[in-house]
Amino acid sequence: MVAHVSLTVNGKPREVDVEPRRLLVQLLREDLDLTGTHVGCDTSQCGACTVHVDGKAVKSCTMLAVQADGTTVTTIEGMATAEGLHPLQAAFWEHHGLQCGFCTPGMIMAAADLLARTTEPTDAEIRHAIEGNFCRCTGYQNIVTAIRAAAVVMRTGVAAPSGAVQGGM
Amino acid sequence: MIPAAFDYVRATSLDDALKRLATAGGGAKAIAGGQSLLPLMKLRLARPETLVDIGRLAELKGVHRLPDGRVAVGALTTYDEMLRDPILRHYGLLADAIPNIGDVQVRNRGTIGGSIAHADPASDMPAILLALDAEVVARSSRAERVIPITSFFEGAFASVLHDDELITEVRLPGGRDDVGSAYRAIEQPASGYSIAGVAAVVGAHDGTGWRYCAVGVTGVGDHPYRAAAVEKAVIGGESLAQAAAHATDGVTVASDIHADREYRTHVASVQVLRALEAAIARLG
Ligand SMILES: Cc1cc2nc3c(=O)[nH]c(=O)nc-3n(C[C@H](O)[C@H](O)[C@H](O)COP(=O)(O)OP(=O)(O)OC[C@H]3O[C@@H](n4cnc5c(N)ncnc54)[C@H](O)[C@@H]3O)c2cc1C
Ligand code: FES
Ligand code: FES
Helix, strand or coil: CCEEEEEEECCEEEEEEECCCCEHHHHHHHHCCCCCCCCCCCCCCCCCCEEEECCEEEEHHHCEHHHHCCCEEECHHHCCECCECCHHHHHHHHCCCCCCCCCHHHHHHHHHHHHHHCCCCCHHHHHHHCCCCCCCCCCCHHHHHHHHHHHHHHHHCCCCCHHHHCCCC | CCCCCCEEEECCCHHHHHHHHHHHCCCEEEECCCCCHHHHHHCCCCCCCEEEECCCCHHHCCEEECCCCCEEEECCCEHHHHHHCCCHHHCHHHHHHHHHCCCHHHHHHCEHHHHHHHCCCCCHHHHHHHHCCCEEEEECCCCEEEEEHHHCEEECCEECCCCCCEEEEEEECCCCCCEEEEEEEEECCCCCCEEEEEEEEEEEECCCCEEEEEEEEECCCCCCEECHHHHHHHHCCCCHHHHHCCCCCCCCCCCCCCCCHHHHHHHHHHHHHHHHHHHHHHCC
16 A cells, blocks of 8 residues: 655655655655654664654654654754754754764754743753653763753853853753 | 554544444554554554554544533543643642653653553553543444443453444543642653552541542553552551552552562552652642
């Protein structure tokens, strides 16, 4: 059986014919060449495959492409604009929120879901929001710092000097 | 991991979905958020011939108050929607439990109907619904029936639901001022599933003792259950600690690599005590 999926990905309308068993992450990576979305565990645990479907973070390895028919999907490739990196991307860079970078796309998409809900998250809220995202490198500390810094930028439009957002568990 | 091939239909209405399930004779499965079913299909532990996607059925979504004061939660309401709902916000045990179910990605897709239909022996929502004495409304193309949650679960991943039935709604009692509720759990740190999760609703103190007590327990037996012996002890005037010691009376306590029987039996009592105390503390 072939199913037709029509969806908007990073602002562009896309039409793809898929087998119903095709996962959303396969559609993104293999059919649309959007390989910024990673597959870490393939068992719904690690969050590396996190994308937004209609504005909400989901694990794209745990959603069928056909379930995304008619939706609006945002992947890490859709975060930067012509003006430059998304504040979360800039903050991960600035605050060394990554080492190997494998978890980073999913981490940023999970963080973006959080910052859409609350503009001034506490560190506890940040840690809770990335509970479904594993990082095997950083120890999370700089990821939390980066998300906190991005929240400041998104709230005020100004990047705080890096010292100002350090520390604080 | 790729699921085995299947045919896919997106149901256009509840009746359409029920008709498709009825004609498939057991070969079809409903999919809601897919947070339990897809992992199973990817492991090929589930191989439905046809998936009936009920995920878009607006008639099964949302929370509203019934004329008799009770609260109806549509089967497709996600955890995230429940967390944000102004009516459900007043249920202390939901506010305790839902933020710790899975992670934000799972809560964005996982539904209340899927959670109970899946009947995972360690899932949290069943314990909560047991303590609330909820009712499950199930519909097939033949009939609609209302199932008390206390007779819904039959075993691990087994419930009284038939293959051609869908849960349409879960009904909760309307809030009452004289009871408090809470949820306490000890989780297996990697999976987040409860080793012992306890929902308690306690109250109606008449000056001499508690006249109302309902306790739901998950993660401990082969299915979530009401800890009737605890409830009886609380109402009978025993101390909360004495009552909590009855947490696993009459239950074959599960034993696995995460928690052996002795440990699980112990933490079940600890969580019952904590949930009872927290529920009473909410009474103010
Ligand atoms: C990483 C991860 C962590 C998790 N952690 C927790 C946790 O900590 N605690 C916890 O309790 N749960 C946890 N879960 C499980 C989660 O709560 C359930 O997967 C989810 O609620 C199921 O809902 P769903 O809509 O996704 O169901 P689906 O996966 O779509 O369906 C599950 C089953 O229910 C059936 N079904 C679905 N809807 C209906 C309906 N309306 N009527 C009849 N049958 C129906 C389907 O046919 C299927 O058999 C976790 C899941 C994941 C992936
Ligand atoms: S690849 Fe999807 S959660 Fe790990
Ligand atoms: S930076 Fe390597 S997994 Fe997170």
